[in-house]
Amino acid sequence: MRSRIFVKLLITLLLSFSSIVMFILIIINSSFQQGFANYLQQKEIRLANDMTEFLVQHYQQQKSWKLMQHNHKLWEEALESANISIPPGPGPRRAHDNPPPKHLPQQEESSRGALPPHRPLAMRISLYDAEKKLFFGPPDQSVTGHWIEINTQKQLIGWLYLSPTELIGEQLANSFVEQQQQNFIVIAAAVMLLSLVVAAIWAQLLLRPVNRVIYAVHKLSAGQYDIRVPVRGNDELTGLALNFNRMAEALQQNERLRRQWLTDISHELRTPLAVISGEVEALLDGIRQPTKENITSLQEEIIALTHLIEDLHQLAMADNDALDLHFTECDLYSIIEHQVQMFKPRMKMKNLQLKLKTEPKEGCKISADSRRISQLMSNLLENSLRYTDPGGSVEVQLYNDTKQLTIVVSDTKPGVSNTDQEKIFDRLYCADKSRSRSAGGSGLGLAICKAIVTAHGGIIFAENLNGGGLRITAQLPLIPV
Template structure:
């Protein structure tokens, strides 16, 4: 039989509670037995002390133990008077004191009224019988005066003194069993039954609470397991309620974050497939239309027609190359051969290569990269050149003729900062955050006639992140777009 988490947790809590209750009951029982035994011993010690004082006083009056040896009833009265705290019932006839040593059985005791009722004292019959049977009195020579025990031990006896001299010994034999009397045993049994009942009730309550607690603790796990099954089947909209602030609540929050991420990734994947299909379908449709027109004789395979077909093929090739570059950078398969390089020199060379194209369109490039001190970075020169090339191409394509492009490089703390600011057209602020998404184009500035597929900035972001940097977009003071790149300087990344 396979046990679930609920049963395992229930058994663990119940076992811990049961062991705690059993240990507590055993300790309490041990303390009860020991405490009750100490209580009985204290009663006996107090009675022995009082009886010893009484015997010493009696000896001082009579100067001998003869009267006690002959009159056993008087001895009994002295024993009874030593325990005045508990009512006494009449001792049964079978518990009479045997005659003193040397006295024949049945001999009358002096000073005893045979017709009088047996006196009532303050010692209960069980204790009177047990206590009286264990007492013994010896004279100064350690001969037995009164004793119901065999071979009394004088070494354990309490000396009795009169005027400084030892005149006798009073002793009591130790109990053969801790609780020999029935009332004592009944009291201990009652306490043990109460402890057992208490332990049973506590274990029962612990079982009920353990079951409730186990179900309470396992319920979030069951909900999480069911949600995980739904998530694995492709239902990314599933969420689990967060009912606590403990580790289970944190786990539920992490699951919801994971489900949200997977849902967004699924939406991005679907959008990505749709966008790629759309981007590839357009040049393919143009090629198909041109070729079919040539086949039908509508158009002639003139150099202009061939040039148009070649342009669409180039456009399709660039799109496929961009997709390949982006996919490689996403999976981290792009090779980076990093070394120490001067970012200013690399940026100047890239800008110089594009100056003729910007001049032909009437766009002025303003450079602020002469002072390159402190802009040495650890990076891949080819990938960084690709980064700057993509940004310069974007400005060249989307900046209106007669505009301006400012390229600035400076050291800003631990980072080397590169800024590209161009003139109109501008990008709406609401769409700034989406510029680095794949295949995203701003309708007012980007269109297929300029050859943009919306992959250049996505590739730029991957290259910057591979260099532990960041890239952001914001409105430019010139009225266009401002792209800022921050890359850690040498010795800071």
């Protein structure tokens, strides 16, 4: 794929460079051709103007052009006076001087030496009187020809007509034009070669960032998640490198969390299994008797293990957007009040005060999964019960601001560090020793809370209180029933 991209980019750049350069060369060549033709024409006009001086003197002497009409030698003298070269062979033809028979074709006329393909100036200049009646020279006229007035004392006495000049009209001009055309060909070939080299270098430079990303992608696919692409410049390729680095960083973070997750899960599963295994071995060895108390202890460990597995199952469903939700009309205040009443005896046993403050009590009916909302409140209160020091208090508040319902659960110290406030919603995360899982629980309660709130389209966050303790806020959108 790399070579195909390089070849495509190389061809694109080469065609672009070549097209631009060839267009410039064509314009320059056309401009040169036109400029050279104009130069030759101006040169011939200047020679013709010099010739008019001789013709004026002749007219002043003869008072007409009649002598010029039959004087071939005099016409040649007029040409020589202006340094106009006379070609060898038959001289300039006069008007109606031995015209070729009309029945002869053009090829026969050319073979008889009438008009060569590239005629010099002497064979393209004609003399006309004031009424533009031809007296001497070729009779052909063209729209692109040039007329020169012959004046004496501000009186028009005649015209000199110059037939259009060809760009290649003489041997020197022909040689010069051919040389210039050869130079253009050489320059064009050199420019094409230079364009190829420049395009190859430029394509390689443009593909260098892409090649770095391709190399990093191969490394990333092989499991090297710490690979990064150097970021240089400020263009689209720089954006590609930045996005790749973000992706690699996210994958590295996910891999680290995955490994930590496996470590924590193995630890959480190993602890109850080890207790159960030890209890069973003690019963089998006769060290402990199969009394009701011992069987109850085994049952409690099995229930704890079952709860852990159920929590993991719920989180797995939340990750796959498959958390089982049944939205119905439910009164959020009633759900919270019920959970508070359920937890009051346990709070009292730990010497904790549990308070419920809600204003107003009406207008708290929303469309939600009542079972999941009950689980949310149970997990929040369970978290405060486990990690709040005896003698403290837990306060539950419910607010309705017409757009969302806000549930706030606040407890007294100990709190968590500022760096742990967002991480406490991670699975199996231990904030610090004061709120470690030594107090019990699987460490998945707040993670499940976050999954439930997110599934309802809300947000949940934690913050420390000034006097110590933690405040957890869950905001649920107020969706009309």
